[in-house]
Amino acid sequence: MSGFRARARAEIAAGPPAATLSPILRKLVADTRAQLGTASPSDARARAQEARAYAVDHMDELHDQLRESCARNGTGYHRAATAEEAVAIVSRLLGDARRIAKSKSMVAEEVGLTGSLRLQGREVLETDIGEYIVDIEGRGPSHITAPALHLNRARIRELLAGAGADVPDDDPVRLSRTVRDVVAEFFADVDAGITGANAVIASSGRIVIVENEGNVSLGVSRPDVHIAITGMEKVVADEEAALAVLQVLAPSATAQPLTAYTHFLGGPEEGKERHLVIVDNGRSEILADERYRDVLRCIRCGACMNACPVYTAAGGLSYGSPYMGPIGAVVSPLLWRDGRHDDLPSASSLCGRCTEVCPVGIPLHRMLLDLRAGDTGNGGSAIERLGWKSWVAAFAGPQGRAASWLARLGLRAGGNLPGLPGSERSLPAATPTRDPAMLIPLDSIEPEPAPEPPAATLPADVVAFFRERAAIVGAIVTDDAGSEDGDRRVRATAAVASTGSVLLTGEDASRAALMDARRIVVEVDEDAIVRFPQDLAPSLAAGGDPLILTGASRTADIEKRIVRGIHGPEALVVVVGGGA
């Protein structure tokens, strides 16, 4: 039995993962479709694909450029060939830092960073709410963008209570805030912040990070040292390419137009350090293999697992890899060449839904086929090979042999239905009987309503649409913000109608000042409103650390329930003015 099968069997027996996942993911898939219809232009996926394909095709060149850009802006550029090297580099950069605030990074999971740093005696806190919870649970994340998706609120309450928290009930708001408070307290005294990166920009050396909770905002501004660790493939050519990626990333990941905070981080502030650790760990080998190189386009949005029926039925932990779902089934055997994940390419019915939803056009199910046929990723046994030999003998030979071969194997090999002892699935009758009564509908059963069709597209009046979208993403849109204690008043360099976002630059983008405020009050000039995120490129041309705000901070790490107001200001207030 494959490792995947053994784990999936245990997961299903313990309570089918689909019971939790199916309603959540079905909604997410429908919402993503709707979001891509409104938040982004119709060619958003083509643009994202082009930006990522360009990066994959010019990987070395872009890294040369990135290295120079980093040198210019003062960010340390470090290259790790292996997982061990990545850990060693981060350790060296950390020096004697003791308290480390870590936010979500799949590459950190891949190289085992948190565990290694703890073994060195450092105190590492997972500051993302979902990561914090799965860290206590100790089984690892089950989804690349929603790590605690496999846990329901009751189980999360148990885990938090076990860790000493006082949680009177399992209300997701209370549970989320309980973790927030632990994290906020940790940030009061912290030596270094470790984050991932969603893209790194070759032309400017900026690190792009998306987040909802505000823990990244704290992690990159509070401590004196910020280390971003990411895969070599995350490089993009320029700001325009980064925006093309961002335009599909949050819609595909969480069905948001953009995440609450989108950071563009240039060099470190005076007296602080910023480092970028670029991890290869097998990616160069993938790049050199024509069959699989395009998998390096991946932006880790998770849409393929959201749409995957195998993921839904088996749950993310069944994959036994930090990368799960269809992308995990492709990339895990390629990253770990010791065969440990070679069973994963077979953990797919090849339905192709992953390929259909992937915003950067990775032909995932075809790669699974190639992996099954290659020496990497075919978890087949000697017995299976013999089986196929006998199949060839039956089907390439005289007629009639095939039918008996099929009858012998048939669906019987499907075995017992789990949870139904003694009952076997068997082949349906060859000559079925037809009962006319079966055609009569059972009208007593209420048909479930079909999912909503996608909403309409962007109207011509960008100002009205900006107001509407800003309110939808949770900003307070008003003509008079008044004045309150703890207000931080800033002026948007630009705003985006389709996503309801505001862009802050220069001193206005200071994370430290924003995170200490109670309210952020943003003045938006009507003339500064553009239609789509991609139209922000000119506004990002100046230096500094631009920040795109889309609604107030939030989390959806517990059963995908949205809880607003995590770290930083409680409210984002938007005042639209009539032009200069």
Add this chain to the structure above:
Amino acid sequence: MAKLALFVPCYMAALRPDDGGHARRVLERLGDEVETIVGPCCGQPAFNSGYRAEAKSVGRVLLRAARRHETIVTPSGSCASMVKHYLAGLWAGPRGASIERMAHRFVEFGAYVAAHPNVAALPLRLAGAVTYHDSCHGRRELGLTEGAVGLLEQIEGLDLRRLAYEDECCGFGGAFTVKEPEVSVAMARSKLADVASRGVRVLVSGDLSCLAHLEATARADDQPLETWTLAELLDRALA
């Protein structure tokens, strides 16, 4: 009147031999002259499992049988997709190119019927309620949904109740159901719940493979269900 070959794939010949007859009768009612090729395999089971040399040995037998036909109709989206998208790739060079050309002569049964010049004149009538499931290959690799649904809608008296999650896989996946039976069955159950929620007990599909898998699971779970291929439904609607 077109001359064509009806390719009844291996699993259909073994699992439900009458379906070949249903398909044949529908094609004849459209006025076509039908020869049958019964029982070869397109090679997909081995191909999908990564055994490409084996797939090639077996697919070759089908190609040889189909060679002299201008049009080869098959009541299986899955086999049609294998032949059209993957089979030729197993041969290199000019041989591959010639098989590629030949692969284009294969057409899935529902798509063929839906596009037939005489289809509008078919007297299709059947009272009852059914729902419809696409195989993933039929839906995503061949785009068959619209044609098949159009045919169902053409049947007078038929109450077609579309599934809420029509584009979700039933969990069959060929060797997948053998290698990962628990997950495969969990997926089937999800599909069967959708079927039950429509208030119908007859499930129609262009692909017998999905149907056999779903019917086996429904029976083990005591869910009343008849599974009909599109060919059977059309044939019965013509009777």
